Each structure stands twice: as C-alpha cells, then as structure tokens.
Amino acid sequence: MDLFIKKIPKSFSLNPAQFLILLFFSLIIIGACLLKLPVATHGSLSWINSFFFATSAATVTGLAPLNPGTTFTLFGKLVIMFLVQLGGLGIMTFAILIIMIMGKKIGIKQRRIIKEELNQPTIGGVIRLVKNLVIFSITIELIGSIILCFRFIPEVGWDRGIFYSFFHSVSAYNNAGFSLWSNGLGNFVGDPLTNIVISLLIISGGIGFTVLVDLWDKKRFKTLTLHSKVMLVGTFIVNVTSIIVIYVLETHNVRTLGALSSIDKVWAAYFQGISPRTAGFNTIDISKLEPSTILFMILLMFIGAGSTSTGGGIKLTTFFVILFAVVSLIRGDEHVVIGKRTVKHDVIIRSLGIASLSIICIFIALFILTVTEKASFLSILFEIVSAFGTVGLSMGLTGDLSFIGKIVIMGVMIFGKIGPISLVFLITKSTQKHFRYPDAKFFIG
Template sequence: MNIKYIRLNPSQLLLLVFLFFIILGTILLKLPFATTESVSWTDALFTATSAMTVTGLAVVDTGTAYTLFGQLVIVMLIQVGGLGIMSFAVLIFIMLGKKIGFKERLLIQQALNQTSLGGIIKLVKNLFIFSLSIELIAMLLLAIRWVPEYGWGKGMYYSFFHSISAFNNAGFSLWPDNLMGYVGDPLVNLVISSLFILGGIGFTVLVDVWYKRSFKKLSLHSKLMIVGTLVLNVIATVIVFSMEYNNPDTLGPMSLGDKFWGSYFQAVTTRTAGFNSLDIGSLHEATITLMLLFMFVGAGSASTGGGIKLTTFLVIVLSVLTFLQGKKQITVGRRSIKDEVIFRSLSISAISILFIFLAVLLLNITEPIPFLKLLFEVISAFGTVGLSMGITADLSNIGKIIIVFIMFLGKLGPLTFAFSLAKPEQEKIRYPSEDVLTG
C-alpha cells in the first residue's frame, strides 16, 4: 500500500483501483466455468461493473446464467465495492502489522467520503465489525425462511448471497423476478429492507449511534440522516400505497396486508437498494416519477449506496428555505452549515444532472426505447440503485457501455471523478465582487 512514488492524487488512484477490480471481475466472469451459457465480453463487463459499484442492474439472469463460481465472484465484488477497496487494504495491512502513512490515510478519506483524517483507521475497523456482524445476523434470520423451503445447502447459500447483496445496497438476486415471490412475506421484507436501510444510512452514522447512544449527542450529520431517512421512507410508502392501491398489475389484486408490504418495500428500496417486490414496468407513471427523485437523491455519505446523497439534497433544500426567509446563514439544531458545504452540494448536484442529461441524450440516439424508460435506467444506474423498467437486456452494446460509465460515476461520486480529471487549485488572489442579475 506504499504509494509514495506514485504521482497521483487520491481521486485518480481510487479511480484506477476501481477500474482494476472491474477488469479483474470481467475476466473472471468470462472464464468457461463461471457461466452456464454464452456471455459476451460486454455483458461480463456490465455485470462486473454493476457488482463492483453495487448497482444491481443485470443483462442476464444471475441465478441461471452464472455457475456457483460466477455467483461467488459477483458477491465478492459486491462486498469489496460496498465496504470499499481501501477498507479491505487497511484490514490486510493491520493484520500484517504494517504502518499506514499519511498519503494512505488521504486515500482512505477520499474513498469513505470523510471530511477529516481524524479517526479514519478506527472508522474502518468499526466498519468491518458492524458490517460483518449485521450480515451474519441477517443471514441467520433469512435462513429461518429459506432453509425449510430449499433445504440446508441451498437455503443457507441464498441467505448468504442476499444478506450481502442487501446490506451493500446491490439489489442482485438469484431469482429471475427478484423478490416478487415474497411480496407479502413479513420476515423477508423486514430483514432485507433493514439491511439496505442500515447499509445506506452510512457507516459514520452507525458508529456515531453505537458510541453515543443518545439522539441529542449525535452529530448534525447523523441527525439529518436519521430524521431525513425516516421522513422520506414514510412519505414514499404512503404515496406508493395510495398511487398503486387499485393498479391491477401491482397492488390491486393483493390483500390489504400484502399491499402494505409491497408499497413499503418498493418505496424504501428506491433509495439505492435495487430489489423489487413489484413489477417496476407495471407501475403508474406518477409512481415512476416519484421513484426518479428518490433514486437521484440516493443514500447517505460513507454508505454502500449512491446518488447525490441525502445530506446533499437536504442542504440544498435548506439553502432554498433560508433564501426564501431572507436569512444569510443556514442553521439546523443550533448549528450553522458552512458555505463550503453548500457550494459542494450544489456542485455535486449540477455535475450529476449534467452527466445524466448527456447519458439520456446519447441513449435516445442509440436506443429505440421510450424516453421515460431510458431516463429511469440512467438515474437508476447513477444512483447505483439497480431497478429497471425491463430494458437492460435490450440495450445495444453502446447503450450498455454508457450505462457502465454512469454506474462507475455514480459509485465514485461526481466530485471524485471531476477531481481525478482536474486537480483543484487554491485561490491566491481575491478580486472585487460585482452583482450578476439572476432569476
């Protein structure tokens, strides 16, 4: 892990390491004993990228197109991509008794999207303890449901695969219809949704809650994430339940209990999880529109999910409210938010919208597919969600490469990608200000 002689900034090195693992995964998935059918290089690249970026979009059925070896490659890519390459590197170096230098800490800081170097190594250690413990508990709970149904071997394996896929917000499933067969199953719904909510809320929040055990003592970031996640999930569940209640292709034929579970699961999964218990292509367009917003917002910083991040969205909303109130400073819970955070949030959102627009434009040129379905696919890829209206396998090779790039961008983050291309410089000169007409 000695990067002393590599003249790359952390963003550039992180980008290259991600590319290396994606290429390695592509090669492994092209091995003869990794598949049960012919899989092209483009499809292998797409699958490896989708797993490494914990997206979940699939061009072939994971449960039938790949052998046990191929599925294990996918689940390992999910684990490495979700918990972070640098986190695994830190664990290995700690086990070997190696010293982790300042440059390495900078790289870890970039990978985990942290604002300071303080406590980075401790955060990584806690990340592994929490993550593996949660995945193990979830696997045992899912086994209660699936071992009686599939037997010990297959039941435990399915529990193992889906617990890792869910906690890392990947959305990969071994069933062709994902989790539609368990739409009304309380155990599967609660365990899977708890996994991707915990994985998507962010490791810094989980550590903060574990050590402080009091909402009042939590950091502002943790408070915003917890309250924001709860509010958005409740609002989304109510809206999906209301919109799809009489839809004959989704909730319509179900019992009241199944309607609740179906609307709850499909509402919360849009925050980058990618599992579906309802047929996405059969949802009303109003429901799809709501899902576009939630996929764009995504999960929390330093989490396994993607999107612009919930706190970024909340900062922008608070900025607008502050401006409308005629105030000069954003304050939340007797704490003010720095201008630097506001600029960063606006930059992330602007760059994200620009890339999404360009991707949709290109796909409209290359793919004979309706606009809404293409927009849904692109935002799903950017938010590393993995939900699809059923067009992924129908994309041309060019279309698949465009989605691969968007998944890669969504996982690394727009600013990390931008910084890898152009190193930001510190301003040395301050110029006089002048008003510009806006609005």
Template structure:
C-alpha cells in the same frame, strides 16, 4: 501499498482501483467455469461493473446465467464495492502488523468521504466489523425462511448471498423476478429492508448510534440522516400505496396486507437497494417519476448506496428555504452549516444533473425506446439502485457502455471523478466583484 512509486492523487488511485476490480471481475465472469452456457464480454463487463458499483442492474439473469463460482465472484465484487477497497487494505495492514502511513490515511479519508484524517483508521476497522456482524446475523435470520424451502446447503447460501447483496445495497437477486415471490413474506420484507436501510444510513451513522446514548448526543450528520430517512421513507410508502393501489400490474391483485408490504418495500428500496417485490415495468408514470426523484436523492455519505446523498439534498433544501426567508445562516438542529458545505452540495447536485442529462440524451439517440424508461434507467444507474423498467437486457452495446459509465460515476461520486481529471489551481489573483441579474 508502497507510497514510493505513487504518482496518482487519492481520487485518481481510488478510481483506478475500482476500474481494475471491475476488469478483474469481467475476466473471472467470462471464464467457462463461471457460466452455464457462456456470456458475452459486454454482458460480463456490465454485470461486473454493476456488482462492484453495488448497483444491481443486470443485462442477463444472474441466477440462471452463472454457476456457483460465478455467483461467488459476484458476492466478492458486491462486498468489495459496498465496504470499499481501502477498508480491506486497512485489514491487511493490521493483520501483517504494518504501520499505516500518512498517504494511506489520505486514501482512506477520500474513500470514506471524511472531512478530516482523525479517526479514519478506527472508522475503517469499524466498517469491516459492523458489516460482517450484520451480514452474518441477517443471513441466519433469512435462513429461517429459506432453509425449509431450499434445503440446508442451498438455503444457507441463498441467505448469505442476499444478505450481502442487501446490506451492500447491490440489489442483485438469484431469482429471475427479483423478490416478487416474497411480496407478502414478513421475514423477507423486514430483514431485507432493514439491511439496506442500515447500509444506506452510512457507517459513520451506525458507529454513532452504537456509542451515543441519546439522540442529542449524535453528530449533526447522524441527526440529519436518521430524521431525513424516517420522514422520506414514510412519505414514499404512502405515495406509492395511493399511486399504485388500483394498478392491475402491481398492487391491485394483492390483499390489503400485501399492498401495504409492497408499498413499504418499494418506498424504501429506490433510494438505496433496487430490490423489487412488484413488477417495476408495470408501474404508473407518476410512480416512475417519483421513484426517479428518490433514486436521485440516494442514500447517505459513507454508505453502500449512491445518488447525490440524502444530506446533500437536505442541505440544498435548507439553503433554499433560508434564502427565501431572507435569513443569512442555514441552521438545523441549532447548528449553522458552513458556506463551503453548501457550495459542495451544490457542486455535487449540478455536476450529477449534467452527467445524467448527457447520458439520457445519448440513450435517446442510440436506443429506440420511450423516454421515461430510458431516463429511469439512467437515474437508477446513477443512484446505484438497480431498479429497471425492463430496458437493461435490450440495450445496445453503446447503451450498455453508457449505463456502465453512469454506474461507475454514481459509485465513486461526480466530484471524485472531477478531481481525477482536474489539476489543482492555486488562485493568485482575485478579481473585482460585480452583481449579475438572476431569477
């Protein structure tokens, strides 16, 4: 990373690097050695973008389309996309003994979505260590279930692939029906969900949990993420259980244990991972809409998931409650939120809604499908979730390009994209204030 030749700001460079990784993945997946019977350029580009943005939407079946080489390419793309290019750059610098300068630190700060430069190198190192340790441990646990069924070599490989896919919240599976074959399997349900829940909490929260001895010693961000994740997952589990209980296409044919396991799995999956143990195309309309809300909220900052982020949603909710109650300060856990934090959360939510609405509008023009599946697909792409109601393989080229852009947007964040296009504007004039009628 020679800063002498840089002309891009950190946001622009991060976007450029991710775009180049997606392009490199497309070329590698297009190689004859990567596929069983070949794949079109648009499908290679689509699944490469899906892997690098850790989304999981697939226009072709990864397990039957790609060879071992192609699947390994997907694993590397998911790992780079989930952990972050800049974290690997830190690893390279450490290994070769080079000093990380100020501009590189700015890039790492932007990539890890940190508010200050302090501790970003330590955090980047921690991200790599935690990721590799968790993925390796989970792969061993999954091998307990998969090695007896698929043999030692293939069982270990399947365990590693799905461990990486789950922890990085990518949602790509090597089975054509996702994880529907493991709907009641305790090992697969527990290990896979724990992987993407931890991945969705964010690396700062994981580090905080390791070093803090008590809950009150955690940072405000960690407290909000842990509490919010616990509450929203419990609510989601029960909502899906009651909405889908009598649905013959999902929960109705299952035993009570399998109903509970499937409800838990699909309750925690939409905000982060995108794995499925039931047929998503068969879910009821209310369930689809509820999942869309979960996908829009997303995971945590500095996590491997997308969406507007859980803390953003909580900040907006708390700010609205504060305004309704006629109070001045937005307070949580006896801490006051800054106005700039609330404004940033509002900017993220509004910008995200604008892009989502534009994408849905365009898809309704170019795709001859019902509105709900198209809207579900767009929000799944934005949340980098990967759940689909069966729309992805049938999209036109234009439709796939739209979804690719939304996946990219959901991974880098709408504000990061805005920073790449906007020029810094130093406001030199302050205009008079006047009230506007609202509500």
C-alpha cells in the same frame, strides 16, 4: 501490499482520489475477466456483458442484462458477491484490514487514501473507523443471513438456501439489489420476515458508516452529531413519505398492488418505498407501475442514500442542504441553518456542484440513449437515474440495451459510484488562489 500502496502514488504522482479510482477500475477489469471464465457461467458470456456485470457489482448497482441466478455457476455468483462486498465497503478498507492483521504500520499515505474513500474531513480516527466498519458490516450481514435461512432453506433446500441467504444479505446490506430469483423478491411480496430483514439491511447499509459508529458510541439521540441526526430523521421522513405515496398511487393498479390482499398491499408498499433510494430490490413488477409512481421513484433514486454509505445518488444530506438553502433564500435569511447550526458556504457550494454535475451527467446519457435505444422516454430516464443512483431497478430495459447503451449505462454507474466531485478532481488539477478578484454584478432569475 503495504509496499504497493506506498509506491504507486509516488511513482505515478497520483493523489488519493486518483489512486482509489485506479484501484476501482482494476477491480472491474479483474471481475470481468473472472466472470468470462468458462467455470463462471452456464454457457458463454460476451465480453460486454462480463464488463457490465462486473461494473454493476463493483458499483453495487444491481442492473443485470441477464438473470444472475441462471447465468452464473456457484463460482460466478461468488465472484459477483465478492465484487459487491469490495465495492460496497471499499477496496482500501480491506487492504488496510489485511495490513493491520499482518501487524504492519499504517502510514500517512494510506490514511489519506482511506480518508478519501470514506469521505472523512480529516485523517484522524480513520483507522478506528475502518475497524468498526468491517466489524459492524460483517456482523450485520451474518445476522441477516442467519435469519433469512429460516425462510430460504424451506424454499430451495439446505445448500442453496444457506448460500442464497448469505448472497442476498450481502447484496441488501451493500445496497446492490442483485437477486438470484428471476422475478427479484416477488415470491416474498407478503412475507413479513423477508420484507423486514431485507429492508433493515438496506437501511443499515444506506444510512452511512459514520452514523452507525456514532450510534454505537453515543447510544442517545441528543448526543449524536448533527450529520447523524439529519441522516436518521431524514431517512425516517423520506421512507415514511415514500411508503404512503406508493401505497396511494398504486393501491388501485391491478398490475401491482391492486391484485394483492390488504395486508400484502401494505407489505409491498413498505418494501418498495424503502428500496428505490439505492437498493434495487423489488417485490412487484416495476414496469407495471403507474407513470406517477415511476417519476416519484426517479426522485428517490436521484436523492440516494447517506454519505459514507454503500449507496449512491447525490446523498440525502446533500439534498437537505440544498433544500434548506432554498428555504433560506425564500425567507430572506442571510445564512443557511440546520438544527441551530450554520452550514458553511463551501458545503452549500459543494452540494450545489454535486447536484448540478449529476443532472448534467444524466442529461448527456439521456440524450445519447434516446438516439440509440428503441424504448420509451420514461423507461430510458428510469434506467439512467437507476444507474446513477447505483440502485439497480429497471423497467425491463437493461437486457435490451444496445452495445452503446450498455457502455453509456456502465459509465453512468461508475460516475454515480465515484461521485461527481471526485471525478472532477481526477481530470482537473486543483489550484488554490491566494487573491480575490473584484465583485461582479449579474442579473439572474
């Protein structure tokens, strides 16, 4: 494997981003072929659905044209779970782990690829980050699955209960949203244990690996990096706001929260306030939500999780950089300042580029699907943003998508997972200019 990693970039002149994307597409193809095997399903599965499931799992999205619980055998479910794990933590992360176990030396090329995969500024400390990432992730998933056993085993028995616990723990931590129950987690809408464990797994996976490592190393909030502080405070503010907004908007909707008891309303609002940013689990019927709630969830899915996390979206830090840039513009400030630190100009440009390219992608997909699909505009928009944010929530459109619709949604899922900037680097050649053109004046606004 060490030899494979060294030679492929050189032979095909691939940069780290291109090599990672090649590995990612290979994972999808292998996953689709495995899911197409007779041993993987109860009955037959079309190629388009095989690739859709493989893409959804590898991108940790969770959109499913068919119910995974009844469609796949144990082998098929294991394939999906491993695709989710590889897609969430990164293919190269596991490759580097195997190389370390074998006692091989990690070269500069491998470190550059890991740097790209984990979105790190330099190659320094990436191997240590990989070690911590794997240890933290496996430990958190195991703890989550053990606790879930206390709830799932009484529900479905020992064998299925243990497997369901581990499957949902992996799915939640990697923010995939795949559930083996036909109604998602609707059976546990008022269950405190399931709500707390799944939501904590979602938050742990969505907050970002670098934040988890920073918390482990420094323990105190004051000594954390600015990125970690922004992620922690931002996650808290967004989650609390989401819970309150969903509770207020849905409390009188008899098709969702309105039919629940007072305490169950709180649990449902709590869970559905945390899940939409990237996880895709649901304890209430998403298709029955008020239009205002749907629009609010679309915003949450677009924002997404944290950088270097298992989630998608434009990322929470990107959103805050843009938000503070707008505030600075309104106030007439020369620089964008967050936490008494000036945000670099290239970070602002990159953030605006990510948001702009994301909106363009969503608009193109929206235009195509409004032509090909017989569904409401809101359900199509919800499906596309859910795919882009690698969330996995749906208003029921996924199973009714046409062949072209599935191809488009698969493309959006891949775009959301890889990221707008990485995709641009894949198809364009970066040229650094060592000169500057004269300034130009434009009338804007």
